[in-house]
């Protein structure tokens with residue numbers, strides 16, 4: 548009969564679609580946008596590939612899980628934050644996407660050069676850029692206008708001056724509204740080093756011939772200046788309380804009790820949605836520590852890594868998925884729904900992008916800032932970067948608690964991070 552014959556004649560195909568698992572760390576609005584992109588992929592590849600996405604919590608949580616997996620491949624694709632790059636390369640668990648770029652003759656010039664530069668090590672593109680960000684300064688434009696402030700701050704001197712004008716103190720001395728607020732977030736520390744044109748670690752910021760063996764921010768003067776700014780903000784009551792988390796700072800901004808916050812481009816859409824018409828959101832470049840700092844911001848956010856599972860079919864399917872996620876249409880959608888850059892240059896030509904930017908010019912500021920930052924500020928590579936960020940935050944917290952002074956905090960950071968680099972290098976290199 549026909550059916551039996553057809554079965555016999557059919558090539559040895561798998562029974563169903565190739566299933567691959569995608570670990571990600573996007574919550575809230577950004578998580579919803581990501582989910583709908585994956586759903587769209589699954590629809591287009593119906594019967595051929597099925598991507599199962601699994602939210603793993605924060606970047607830190609997710610990263611700790613993949614570290615703990617010890618190469619057991621719990622997923623085919625993993626989204627990892629910027630600072631996990633060196634670790635992922637060292638792990639031996641991943642396949643550089645460069646292999647597929649070459650095999651598929653994929654035109655890499657489609658990716659924003661600054662963004663590709665971050666994930667390119669030894670002329671090899673290791674992961675697929677996907678959710679790229681930089682830090683910005685968000686401000687309450689309505690409050691600025693009401694206070695007659697027309698200047699947009701570009702450095703901390705400006706911030707101090709403007710914050711003072713925006714601060715409202717109740718008759719009992721308590722503060723009703725702060726001009727500025729800042730979460731204890733090590734990412735900002737990293738970014739300010741770059742903004743000063745300095746390096747976080749030695750050996751060309753970990754991008755030289757040799758691996759980083761120590762931090763450099765304690766020797767180049769950059770770290771101390773940053774810690775001193777943090778210290779001043781605390782001592783002079785410029786920010787509500789120093790040891791608040793980044794999410795607390797965002798909540799305070801949304802409520803109107805803080806008028807300016809540094810935060811990622813990744814928060815743009817969710818801030819716009821949360822603030823609604825309570826006030827107008829202004830967006831400016833990430834402020835520099837000193838007025839004349841001549842550096843740039845570096846690419847933050849995350850990228851997508853292909854795990855080297857040894858399963859050819861699943862790796863091929865992963866590559867199809869990666870290409871889809873960075874296609875111009877998908878990146879325009881992703882940008883408009885989140886605030887992350889479109890990592891693909893051609894996304895700017897899509898109607899989705901053009902309509903969004905016409906409606907919300909704030910999205911353009913982030914893109915301009917990225918373009919005005921040279922790839923040389925593409926940020927440090929450090930195996931223990933995740934731990935290093937935590938150490939920086941620990942000492943900022945201790946500074947807030949007055950357990951250490953600025954110099955003490957800086958010395959502590961450098962000492963603890965150097966120790967952890969040393970231990971890692973001994974074991975791994």
Ligand SMILES: O=P(O)(O)OC[C@H](O)CO
Nearest residue numbers: 628629680811813847848
């Ligand atoms: O909040 P994101 O995604 O912009 O990421 C910020 C930092 O780069 C994470 O390390």
